[in-house]
Amino acid sequence: MEPFALGRALSSVRESTPLVHCITNYVTVNDCANALLALGASPIMSNEPQDVEDITALCNALVLNIGTLNQQTIAAMQASAAKAEELQHPLVLDPVGAGASHLRTRTASDLLDGYSISILRGNMSEVKALAGASATTRGVDADPSDAVTEENLSVSAAFAQKLAARTGAVVAITGAIDVVADASRAFAIRNGCALMGRITGTGCMLSALLGAFAGARPDVPLEAALAAVAAMGVAGEQAAARMTAVDGSGSFRVYLMDALFNLSAAVLEEHAKVSRI
Amino acid sequence: MEPFALGRALSSVRESTPLVHCITNYVTVNDCANALLALGASPIMSNEPQDVEDITALCNALVLNIGTLNQQTIAAMQASAAKAEELQHPLVLDPVGAGASHLRTRTASDLLDGYSISILRGNMSEVKALAGASATTRGVDADPSDAVTEENLSVSAAFAQKLAARTGAVVAITGAIDVVADASRAFAIRNGCALMGRITGTGCMLSALLGAFAGARPDVPLEAALAAVAAMGVAGEQAAARMTAVDGSGSFRVYLMDALFNLSAAVLEEHAKVSRI
Amino acid sequence: MEPFALGRALSSVRESTPLVHCITNYVTVNDCANALLALGASPIMSNEPQDVEDITALCNALVLNIGTLNQQTIAAMQASAAKAEELQHPLVLDPVGAGASHLRTRTASDLLDGYSISILRGNMSEVKALAGASATTRGVDADPSDAVTEENLSVSAAFAQKLAARTGAVVAITGAIDVVADASRAFAIRNGCALMGRITGTGCMLSALLGAFAGARPDVPLEAALAAVAAMGVAGEQAAARMTAVDGSGSFRVYLMDALFNLSAAVLEEHAKVSRI
Numbered sequence: 001m002e003p004f005a006l007g008r009a010l011s012s013v014r015e016s017t018p019l020v021h022c023i024t025n026y027v028t029v030n031d032c033a034n035a036l037l038a039l040g041a042s043p044i045m046s047n048e049p050q051d052v053e054d055i056t057a058l059c060n061a062l063v064l065n066i067g068t069l070n071q072q073t074i075a076a077m078q079a080s081a082a083k084a085e086e087l088q089h090p091l092v093l094d095p096v097g098a099g100a101s102h103l104r105t106r107t108a109s110d111l112l113d114g115y116s117i118s119i120l121r122g123n124m125s126e127v128k129a130l131a132g133a134s135a136t137t138r139g140v141d142a143d144p145s146d147a148v149t150e151e152n153l154s155v156s157a158a159f160a161q162k163l164a165a166r167t168g169a170v171v172a173i174t175g176a177i178d179v180v181a182d183a184s185r186a187f188a189i190r191n192g193c194a195l196m197g198r199i200t201g202t203g204c205m206l207s208a209l210l211g212a213f214a215g216a217r218p219d220v221p222l223e224a225a226l227a228a229v230a231a232m233g234v235a236g237e238q239a240a241a242r243m244t245a246v247d248g249s250g251s252f253r254v255y256l257m258d259a260l261f262n263l264s265a266a267v268l269e270e271h272a273k274v275s276r277i
Numbered sequence: 278m279e280p281f282a283l284g285r286a287l288s289s290v291r292e293s294t295p296l297v298h299c300i301t302n303y304v305t306v307n308d309c310a311n312a313l314l315a316l317g318a319s320p321i322m323s324n325e326p327q328d329v330e331d332i333t334a335l336c337n338a339l340v341l342n343i344g345t346l347n348q349q350t351i352a353a354m355q356a357s358a359a360k361a362e363e364l365q366h367p368l369v370l371d372p373v374g375a376g377a378s379h380l381r382t383r384t385a386s387d388l389l390d391g392y393s394i395s396i397l398r399g400n401m402s403e404v405k406a407l408a409g410a411s412a413t414t415r416g417v418d419a420d421p422s423d424a425v426t427e428e429n430l431s432v433s434a435a436f437a438q439k440l441a442a443r444t445g446a447v448v449a450i451t452g453a454i455d456v457v458a459d460a461s462r463a464f465a466i467r468n469g470c471a472l473m474g475r476i477t478g479t480g481c482m483l484s485a486l487l488g489a490f491a492g493a494r495p496d497v498p499l500e501a502a503l504a505a506v507a508a509m510g511v512a513g514e515q516a517a518a519r520m521t522a523v524d525g526s527g528s529f530r531v532y533l534m535d536a537l538f539n540l541s542a543a544v545l546e547e548h549a550k551v552s553r554i
Numbered sequence: 555m556e557p558f559a560l561g562r563a564l565s566s567v568r569e570s571t572p573l574v575h576c577i578t579n580y581v582t583v584n585d586c587a588n589a590l591l592a593l594g595a596s597p598i599m600s601n602e603p604q605d606v607e608d609i610t611a612l613c614n615a616l617v618l619n620i621g622t623l624n625q626q627t628i629a630a631m632q633a634s635a636a637k638a639e640e641l642q643h644p645l646v647l648d649p650v651g652a653g654a655s656h657l658r659t660r661t662a663s664d665l666l667d668g669y670s671i672s673i674l675r676g677n678m679s680e681v682k683a684l685a686g687a688s689a690t691t692r693g694v695d696a697d698p699s700d701a702v703t704e705e706n707l708s709v710s711a712a713f714a715q716k717l718a719a720r721t722g723a724v725v726a727i728t729g730a731i732d733v734v735a736d737a738s739r740a741f742a743i744r745n746g747c748a749l750m751g752r753i754t755g756t757g758c759m760l761s762a763l764l765g766a767f768a769g770a771r772p773d774v775p776l777e778a779a780l781a782a783v784a785a786m787g788v789a790g791e792q793a794a795a796r797m798t799a800v801d802g803s804g805s806f807r808v809y810l811m812d813a814l815f816n817l818s819a820a821v822l823e824e825h826a827k828v829s830r831i
Contacts, residue, residue, distance in 0.1 A: 019416050026303045026580045027587050027599050033304050033477035038526045043477065044374070044416040045304050048347040054378035058416055070602040070626060072347060097598070101608035139573050139598040139612055198815070200587035200597065242523060246796060248815025249592045250808040257527025261475070296693050303580045310581050310754035315803045320754065321651070321693040322581050325624035331655035335693055349624060519800060534804025538752070 006272050007265030009217055009227035014040040018060035018215030022208055023047045023077050025067025025096065028201030031253075032065075035205040038260035039231070041212035049075045056083040060090075060215030063208055066107055067096035067140070074107055081115040090118040090214035090221065093169070094207035097140045098122065099129030117169040118221045119210050123203070124148060124156070127173050131163050141197075148177045157186035157277040170221045172210070174203060178229050179277070182222045189226065190273040191233025193240040198249045199256070206232045209260075230272035235259035237271065283549050284542030286494055286504035291317040295337035295492030299485055300324045300354050302344025302373065305478030308530075309342075312482040315537035316508070318489035326352045333360040337367075338492030340485055343384055344373035344417070351384055358392040367395040367491035367498065370446070371484035374417045375399065376406030394446040395498045396487050400480070401425060401433070404450050408440050418474075425454045434463035434554040447498045449487070451480060455506050456554070459499045466503065467550040468510025470517040475526045476533070483509045486537075507549035512536035514548065560826050561819030563771050563781035568594040572614035572769030576762055577601045577631050579621025579650065582755030585807075586619075586762040592814035593785070595766035603629045610637040614644075615769030617762055620661055621650035621694070628661055635669040644672040644768035644775065647723070648761035651694045652676065653683030671723040672775045673764050677757070678702060678710070681727050685717050695751075702731045711740035711831040724775045726764070728757060732783050733831070736776045743780065744827040745787025747794040752803045753810070760786045763814075784826035789813035791825065 019042050022032055033043040046055040049072065056062055062084040064077045084091045095108030108130055112120065120127070123142035148156045160171040160181035173179045178189040196202040209232060213224035239255035247255075296319050299309055310320040323332040326349065333339055339361040341354045361368045372385030385407055389397065397404070400419035425433045437448040437458035450456045455466040473479040486509060490501035516532035524532075573596045576586055587597040600609040603626065610616055616638040618631045638645045649662030662684055666674065674681070677696035702710045714725040714735035727733045732743040750756040763786060767778035793809035 025599070027583050027597075029304050030307060030477065030584060034526060034530070037475050037477060042416060042418060043304075044377070045302070045345050046374075046378070047345060048380065050348070051346065051378050051380045054380070055374075055416070058377055068599050068601060069605065071604070097600075097609075100598070100612060101600070101605050103602065103605040103608070139596060139609070141596060198591050200584065200591060246812060246816070248812030249588060250811025250815065253588070253811075254527040254531055254808055257530075258523060258525030261525025261527065262523070306581050307584060307754065311803060311807070314752050314754060319693060319695060320581075321654070322579070322622050323651075323655070324622060325657065327625070328623065328655050328657040331657070332651075332693070335654060531804040531808055534807075535800060535802030538802025538804065539800070 005223050006227045006230050007269040009213055009223055010231060010263065010265045010268050012216040013212050016216045017042050018212050019044060019058060020061050020063060020208060020211040020215055021046065021056050021059040021080065022063045022065065023073055023080060024063065024065035024204060027067060028204040031201040031205050032208040034257055035260055036208050036212055038257050039209055039212055047073045047076045049079050052076045052080040053083045056080045057087060061092065061211040062089055063092045063211035064111060065094040065096055065204055065207055066104055067204065069104065069107055077111060081111060085116050090218050091115060092119045092121065092207055092210045092214060093117045094204065095122050095126045095130055098126040100139050105129050112167055117167060118214050119172060119225050120167065120169040121172040121174060121207050121210055123175055124173050127163065127171065142175060148173060148175050148179055153177065153188060153277060157181060161186050170225045172225050172229055174206065174229065180225050180229055185222065186277040187226055188275050188277050189229050189233055191230055192236045195240055195249065195252045196236045199253045226274055230274055231263060231268055234268055234271045235263055282500050283504045283507050284546040286490055286500055287508060287542045287545050289493040290489050293493045294319055295489050296321060296335060297338050297340060297485060297488040297492055298323065298333050298336040298357065299340045299342065299488065300329065300350055300357060301340065301342035301481060304344060305481040308478040308482050309485040311534055312537055313485050313489055315534050316486055316489055324350045324353045326356050329353045329357040330360045333357045334364060338369065338488040339366055340369045340488035341388060342371040342373055342481055342484055343381055344481060346381065346384055354388060358388060362393050367495050368392060369396045369398065369484055369487045369491060370394045371481065372399045372403045372407055375403040377416050382406050389444055394444060395491050396449060396502050397444065397446040398449040398451060398484050398487055400452055401450050404440065404448065419452055425450060425452050425456055430454065430465060430554060434458060438463050447502045449502050449506055451483065451506065457502050457506055462499065463554040464503060465552050465554050466506045466510055468507055468548065469513045472517055472526065472529045473513045476530045503551055507551055508540060508545055511545055511548040512540055559777050560781045560784050561823040563767055563777055564785060564817065564819045564822050566770040567766050570770045571596055572766050573598060573612060574615050574617060574762060574765040574769055575600065575610050575613040575634065576617045576619065576765065577606065577627055577634060578617065578619035578758060581621060582758040585755040585759050588811055589759040589814055590762050590766055592811050593763055593766055601627045601630045603633050606630045606634040607637045610634045611641060615646065615765040616643055617646045617765035618665060619648040619650055619758055619761055620658055621758060623658065623661055631665060635665060639670050644772050645669060646673045646675065646761055646764045646768060647671045648758065649676050649680045649684055652680040654693050659683050666721055671721060672768050673726060673779050674721065674723045675726040675728060675761050675764055677729055678727050681717065681725065696729055702727060702729050702733055707731065707742060707831060711735060715740050724779045726779050726783055728760065728783065734779050734783055739776065740831040741780055742829050742831050743783050743787060745784055746790045749794055749803065749806045750790045753807045780828055784828055785817060785822055788822055788825045789817055
């Protein structure tokens with residue numbers, strides 16, 4: 001991936017202001033909306049089955065996040081996914097907590113199997129649960145034993161590529177090292193910082209941003225995914241650089257949003273650490 | 278409108294601490310609660326049909342926001358509106374996304390037609406959709422072609438006045454220039470800043486504040502609406518004035534809440550740009 | 555209570571990273587998640603009846619907050635409480651708005667009577683409503699006439715102890731002076747600051763933190779409750795100390811999260827004002 005492709009993708013978001021329909025959890029929904037606005041996209045949230053088809057039809061991309069799923073939102077996700085597929089809109093799936101409950105694993109699997117998912121993003125525990133691999137999980141966080149490391153990077157990449165080949169989705173497995181793959185190529189992204197795990201919503205925000213990038217660049221989902229993952233990671237680094245001794249996770253959350261707002265194509269290209277695996 | 282009326286309205290809120298029942302969306306509900314507290318009012322949220330009548334009865338005003346409506350909250354809005362009307366409490370309606378889906382347009386129309394709405398607040402696309410005028414919409418944002426400008430200001434004011442006459446509500450159409458009208462008078466408010474459109478919830482927060490002002494001044498809904506719209510706009514300007522080069526939308530959101538918290542009657546009167554159209 | 559017990563409890567949270575399942579309101583859910591992460595615990599939210607048993611089973615503690623209860627979440631709370639009881643997990647109940655509506659009073663009473671509650675936390679109006687005492691309420695805030703004062707402290711302590719004896723729960727009544735009691739002992743905590751009442755969610759966050767402390771120290775719920783209440787109060791004081799003239803409730807909220815993040819066992823022990831009543 002040429003570095004300038006990342007900056008170009010960011011510029012596309014800023015220029016086209018994609019509308020992103022999110023059916024998401026009630027914990028981080030405000031962060032998702034603000035992250036989309038900070039980046040230059042425009043959020044719409046709707047999760048009533050009778051409302052979602054109209055809203056999906058208006059938008060450029062759909063993001064499904066099962067973080068606090070319920071029977072109503074599951075029905076809404078199914079209806080929206082069908083509409084997005086009909087209109088050939090990019091569809092991002094965030095299987096929050098897959099593996100942590102039967103309902104989450106089944107719901108995410110049904111969505112992954114039933115619709116054309118453009119980008120699947122989760123931590124390794126969640127993605128393993130969807131792949132049918134034996135997975136442990138620690139709630140909505142990855143099990144430490146599932147961490148992507150320098151040692152298991154090529155195995156992780158092969159796993160992601162295999163799942164991408166089976167599902168047709170770009171697979172983004174995020175953690176200390178992020179792995180992004182389609183059926184034929186896999187990349188590692190080495191951006192971000194540990195503080196991102198000390199606030200809620202960095203994963204959810206990234207999934208929302210994946211919707212924005214995919215909405216702006218629907219023809220190249222791998223490039224869109226790499227740009228989104230790198231943008232989030234670079235923004236996290238910029239936020240961490242502002243931290244003072246009295247600052248904590250509250251300030252970091254504010255700085256992260258500021259960094260997304262101020263992120264330029266040039267800074268993204270300069271700081272992104274994306275490499276082919 | 279005499280400038281001191283705005284400051285007097287703000288002082289009324291601070292002195293009477295009105296309780297405001299909000300049935301609102303899950304994206305910006307936290308911002309609405311914090312904005313009410315910052316201003317000196319007190320928020321209560323409840324959206325279960327079996328709970329809302331008791332809560333409405335306790336409160337001084339009711340705010341209905343359809344941003345993430347569902348069948349349960351629609352039923353709750355109807356029940357609350359009936360109770361508020363019975364008790365002659367001020368009722369604010371925010372028709373988020375009217376025009377963007379059939380369900381939203383119908384739900385907002387049913388509320389506007391079925392109950393005594395004190396103040397209707399939306400962007401021009403939403404208000405046009407409710408007025409039955411041909412309207413386009415861009416999700417939950419106004420369509421650019423619907424912007425109120427210096428050129429179309431008198432037409433926009435006449436439109437607002439006509440809708441106010443038909444519905445009995447004070448009509449507040451917000452955007453770069455805000456228009457607030459009852460059946461006999463129309464005003465333009467030229468406060469605020471572009472950054473307010475780069476965070477989610479400024480419209481929703483304003484609707485919540487309309488509930489606070491109307492709860493404190495139920496006898497003069499036009500004055501309450503002007504004070505709320507001007508207060509939000511002036512707070513936005515004060516927040517923008519604190520922005521530094523590294524700040525972005527995350528910091529702006531914090532500064533906006535700070536500005537509402539610190540807003541004095543004197544500052545509101547000095548900075549409000551309210552003029553008769 | 556030896557002061558070092560508070561620091562030891564905080565260290566236990568930091569070392570064991572308890573998973574806390576929260577079924578809570580949509581107003582402050584993000585604050586609850588971030589407060590848990592700031593303290594060193596890990597949040598999971600789930601409120602779908604078919605999902606909650608699996609999630610409760612994964613976790614170390616369960617927090618039930620009825621702030622925006624509905625029929626679905628009431629069913630989820632019942633199912634989760636049964637599972638937590640079966641697994642002998644600590645269970646925290648926050649009866650937000652008990653006394654303000656029949657549904658809230660009944661739901662909270664049913665949970666308190668039907669399950670083994672480890673810690674009950676509310677303001678005096680809410681706790682009185684649950685105790686069947688004549689109580690007035692001002693929505694989700696305590697009625698001023700219910701304030702715990704130096705004058706009525708021993709009466710308030712006796713009331714808390716009596717309710718603790720009847721229910722088996724540690725009872726935490728929070729306000730300007732906090733009272734925490736089990737059947738045999740009562741303590742006053744004189745930390746915190748007035749600004750904590752000017753943002754939404756300090757009570758909800760405290761209830762979430764009670765879940766973290768109880769999850770880390772399930773054998774000593776009184777000690778866990780004292781540590782959580784003192785930690786929140788000391789964090790509030792540290793946040794207030796950072797306030798500048800232009801800061802308001804927006805900045806205070808950020809500083810409060812920072813203070814929870816940075817709170818050390820030593821600072822907690824030094825600043826906690828816990829005394830036997």
